[in-house]
Amino acid sequence: MSRILFINSVCNGSTGMICKNLYKVAVEAGHECCIAYGRGEAPEGFNTIKIGNQLDIYLHVLKARMFDASGFGSKHATKEFIKRIEEFKPDIIHLHNIHGYYVNIEILFKYLKEHPEIKKIWTLHDCWAFTGHCPHFEYDKCMQWKTGCKKCVRTKKYPRSLVDKCNRNYQLKKKIFTDVNNLILVSPSNWLMNLVKKSFLSNYEIQTIKNGINIDIFNQSNEKINTSIDLNNKKIILGVASIWDDSKGLNEFIELSKKITNDYIIILIGKLNNKHIKQFNNIYNVSNINDSRELAKWYLAAYVFFNPTKGEAFGLTNYEAQACGTPVVTFDAGGTSETIINKNSFLIKGLNEFEQLIKNTAFYKLNLCVEERNCFSIHNTIKKYLDNYKEDNQ
Known part of the structure; x- marks a missing residue:
């Protein structure tokens, strides 16, 4: 050895x-x-x-x-x-x-x-x-x-x-x-x-x-999220990054927050300077989550996972969300095209396409079989x- x-x-x-x-x-x-x-x-x-x-x-x-x-x-x-x-x-x-x-x-x-x-x-x-x-x-x-x-x-x-x-x-x-x-x-x-x-x-x-990813953690059997944020039965548009900046699509989320209806709420998980979100009522930040099981609960709770990245060698968060059965909409940037497996997920070029999807598409959880989950393993x-x-x- x-x-x-x-x-x-x-x-x-x-x-x-x-x-x-x-x-x-x-x-x-x-x-x-x-x-x-x-x-x-x-x-x-x-x-x-x-x-x-x-x-x-x-x-x-x-x-x-x-x-x-x-x-x-x-x-x-x-x-x-x-x-x-x-x-x-x-x-x-x-x-x-x-x-x-x-x-x-x-x-x-x-x-x-x-x-x-x-x-x-x-x-x-x-x-x-x-x-x-x-x-x-x-x-x-x-x-x-x-x-x-x-x-x-x-x-x-x-x-x-x-x-x-x-x-x-x-x-x-x-x-x-x-x-x-x-x-x-x-x-x-x-x-x-x-x-x-x-x-x-x-x-x-x-x-x-x-x-x-660890499919024993990222799956569809997680408990409901326990949070102090008043979700009020709104549909969660989720974003996840270690550190939020423009390369990860922070500006797109800020623009999106000005246009979505009250039916939605944006949750950004990861390090974020509060000065970016103080003026927007429907963006909430959850500080870095080091517990993967807690993160998996957020994926499961989300209506859609949005990844407006400007460049990724792969895009592991896309895998994590899909393994939890959550639809993913991601910018076609770098290697992200190789991460889309869920048939209810989409590759897009820009924010306008996401806005149209939100208006015209009914996202739904996809119940994955063992073979489909194993693709992410x-x-x-x-x-x-x-x-x-x-x-x-x-």
Whole structure:
């Protein structure tokens, strides 16, 4: 059996949940595992390594803001982390999100190149690895990454910067991320895989392994939601995001709140600045829910799940809602088209289409059979990753 080190920016959120699920199943299969992370708190019951501290993150953020250097801070923290890697002695290093102001990519990948005997798997949850700045570019229709980023159109968006150094970043990433022996890339969608094949990462083996969810939690047998919000038998239009901003469709929800009738109420789950919703009576915010079972109750209570995202590599929330039998309406952005399984769900281009659907379509719960629920199951994801963890694949 193998010693597996997972590396991700966080232990919570969608990518953190993926890491934890893989950790659990790998341990059950006999592997020894550890999760290295940069931000937030470590969950109980997991072997973890915290990379750096809060001051390291602040300094990394400052460097990124001032010099467009996301991924190039945290030098001391990463050197100390390398020592912890050497103590753990992994056979497999499974990378997830390495952006997020917590690790230095030059130092980390220098170590990876110096150890060809370690099998590396890198799950790309967005496009940051092969651009000079951004994790998502489809909303801005920017295709510079194909030939080399020259002038960034997204410096004011994550990872925000006062200056534009996208050309330098692109060239550095190309040098750092290529020519790594024993590396396999994984994409959660065919959409992202096809982009990677057109990038400077195209020489690597790349697999599509779609994300999955725990269908023992996200299903149609959950209890009713207990909330202090006066729902008053209104139809819930639900939105879910870790952090709400325009990239996740916050502006669309605000516009929608001005147009829907009193028959509806908008519930947004996730971190949201209250200044955005004070003036709108029919938008309510529920702070981040770390309990998946509580989140599943909201999906089940919703009339429709609306996901006006500007860009997703996959769109796991779409899976979660549909597994609860709730119809999904999602913008056709990135890999979201690959998440629509429920026949009462829709891909749309813009807010106007959603407004027309609300007026003219009767959404209804879809009673899923076992085979339909299994389409969403994380066991499909885990089985494919476990195949990659096998020693005979190293």
